[in-house]
Amino acid sequence: MTIGPDAAGPSRAIVIGAGLGGLSAAMRLGAKGYRVTLLDRLDRVGGRGSSVTQNGHRFDLGPTIVTVPQVFRQLWAECGRDFDAEVDLRPVDPYYEIRWRDGSVFTVRQDEAAMIEEVRRLSPRDVPGYRRFLKDSEARYQFGFEGLGRRPMNRLMDLIRELPGFVKLRADRSVYGHAAxxxxxxxxxxxxxxxPLFIGGDPxxxxxxxxxxxHLEKEFGVHYAMGGVQAMADAMARVVTEQGGTVRRGVEVDEITVEGGKATGVVTTGGERIAADIVVSNADPGHTYDRLLRKQVKRRWTPARLNRSRWSMGLFVWYxxxxxxxxxxxxxGHHTILNGPRYRGLLNDIFMKRHLANDMSIYLHRPSVTDPSVAPRGDDTFYALSPVxxxxxxxxxxxxEMQETYRQRLAQVLNEQLIPGFEDHLSAxxxxxxxxxxxxxxxxxxxxxxxxxxxxxxxxxRPHNISEEFGNLFLVGAGTHPGAGIPSVVTSSEVLTQLVPDAPRPVVRVTTETKVAAE
Structure with a gap:
């Protein structure tokens, strides 16, 4: 028996955006039997986890830590592969230091006994409350990450079913309010x-x-991928191509085509039309609905609704x-958090007033203490991030107008409080x-x-992983359920696979001729 000439081929999937959400979606769709085409406008895969190189310094532009490595191990296993054989993930200890202007330091590690001693050193009376906080965080991990975070939340009943848990765990209280x-x-x-600042939220x-x-940090540790997150993204792209998928860089999608209420493919900015059975967007949901579907009438994610939504803060990052x-x-060390003179006041300026304050808090990443590949021999590579x-x-x-002024302010803080004289050594x-x-x-x-x-x-x-606007359209990434941060972005593709059917096998058409040939 042979497959007839007009038999159906593999189901086609287009994934828009090669960030970690799009890459993991492409991997999982490939494992489900789809013929995947992954499109990205940049010259490197990884999206916000991509990198640039200047004068021998590799600057990893986005995420710097991996907190739940098992989400990657599961992803690789679903593709029949071994994550640890393809990505070199190293634990970082201590995780990071938090420094205040009064000279006090809080060193964060995985060991609970060491952490209790850190709390005791700063404020002995707060040790019992810290122990309670750890139990609180574990309960929310079980409910929020392992529970609703790994399941679709596209039906109202999905939410209603979880309401008792939200009430019990005081979801109405803020992160800062709970710590206080x-x-x-x-x-x-x-x-x-x-x-929450690591995922764009006001604490x-x-x-x-x-x-x-x-709890994620305490239970699973903080890790660094040798070669940066870019190395992980490159490894993910290799899996996609070795599954038979196609990864195309430097290709920007201009429009998602829709016929009969269903997504049918995309049109690139170069005018190329690519048809597909399903379309998965790893672009920001705001860009997806407002730009890529601009010719279509939306019921829920209208321009007006997107405009009145609250968006995460911006970032000023100096590499x-x-x-x-x-x-x-x-x-x-590898990770340092340098506090400004204000905490809640600065948050209010950033998120509520949208005012660029003169003071700042800084996250300093120094990967060269762990990974020699980021800098020429004997040199250092840094990035300093300030929420704005x-x-x-x-x-x-x-x-x-403000870029150089703000950079100078940031440099002054670093010079005075953390790495004095560094500007005398700048090489990139x-x-x-x-x-x-x-x-x-x-x-x-x-x-x-x-x-x-x-x-x-x-x-x-939040925007659902299966679009409520158009059939055959799915969304992954930071702007969808379950949210931002590497573990959640990769988990969004896990949720996706619960919503996308397995690719149907090619139809075998049996004719009189094929019967004779088989006999």
Whole structure:
């Protein structure tokens, strides 16, 4: 028996965007039997996890840590492969240091006994409250990450079913509010509540469900991928191509085509039309609905609704290299968080007033202490990240005017408080502002992490992984359920596979001729 000449071929899937959500979706669709075409406008895969190289310094532009490596091990296993054989993931210990202007330091590690001693050193009276906080974070991890975070939330009943859990775990309380209910020392309140900033949320308004991050760190550790997240993205792209898929870089999608209420493919900015049985968008949901589907009438994700949504903060990131400084500033490790003079006031300026303050808090990444490949021998590679307002609103920051001024302010803080004299050794420099995020990643309003993860912009309230607007259209990535951050972005493709059917096998057409041939 042979397959007739007009038999159906493999089902075709187009994935828009080669960020970690799009790459993991392409891998999982390939494992389900789809013939995948992955399209990305950049010259490297990885999206916000991509990199640029300047004067021998590799700058990993986005995420720097992996907190739940088993989501990658599961992803690779679903493709019949071994993650640890293809990606070199190293534990980082200590995870990071938090520093305040009064000279106090809080060193975060995986060992619980060591952490309790750190709390005791800063504020002995807060040790019982810290123990309670750890139990609180574990309960929210089980409910939020392992529970609703790994299941579709596209039906209202999915949300209603979880309401008792939200009530029991005080989802109405903010992350900061929950930390403040457990500990009194303002430094500890900051140390236990700042994590939503890593996914674009205001700790004073984001639901306390996100204290689950503390459990993720404690349970699974903090890891660094040798070669950076770019190396992980490159490994993911190799899996896609070895499954028979196609990865096309430098190709931007201009439109998702729709016929009869169903997505049928895409049109590129170059005018190429590509047909598909399903379309998966890893582009920001705001860009997907507002731009790629601009010719279609939407019922839920209308331009007006997207415009009045709350978007995550923007990011000012200065990537720089220093010559001959390996071994210098020996007390500065892989990850350092440098607090400004204000915490809640600065958050209010960034998220509520959208005002660019003169003071700042800084996350300093120094990967060269772990990975020699990021810099020439004897040199260092850094990036300094400062949360800033996004571009939403008519009075947003003009970064063409403010970029150098803000860089100088940031350099002054680093010079005075962390790495004195570093500017004398500069050998490379690269900057991203919210305006860069808007142009490079097509991020609405230059937001660093898509929609802010407030309670009414999470779970069922967030753009669904299966579009409620058009058939055969699916969404993955930071702006969809379950949200931003590497574990959640990869988990969004896990949710996707629960919504997309397995690719049907080719139909075998049996004719009189094929029967005779078989006999």
């Amino acid at each position: 209910a457990r500990v009194r020392d303002p430094r500890l309140r900051m140390a236990l509540s700042f994590h 004073t308004h984001v639901t306390s469900m996100y204290i689950l991050v503390s 720089f290299g220093t010559k001959g400084t390996a071994g210098k500033w020996a007390d500065v 307002p996004n571009l939403h609103g008519k009075d947003s920051v003009d970064w063409a 420099s690269h900057i991203l502002t919210p305006a860069s995020f808007e142009s490079r990643y097509l991020s609405p309003h230059g937001a660093g992490f898509s929609l802010e993860p407030r309670i009414f912009q999470s779970a069922w309230f």
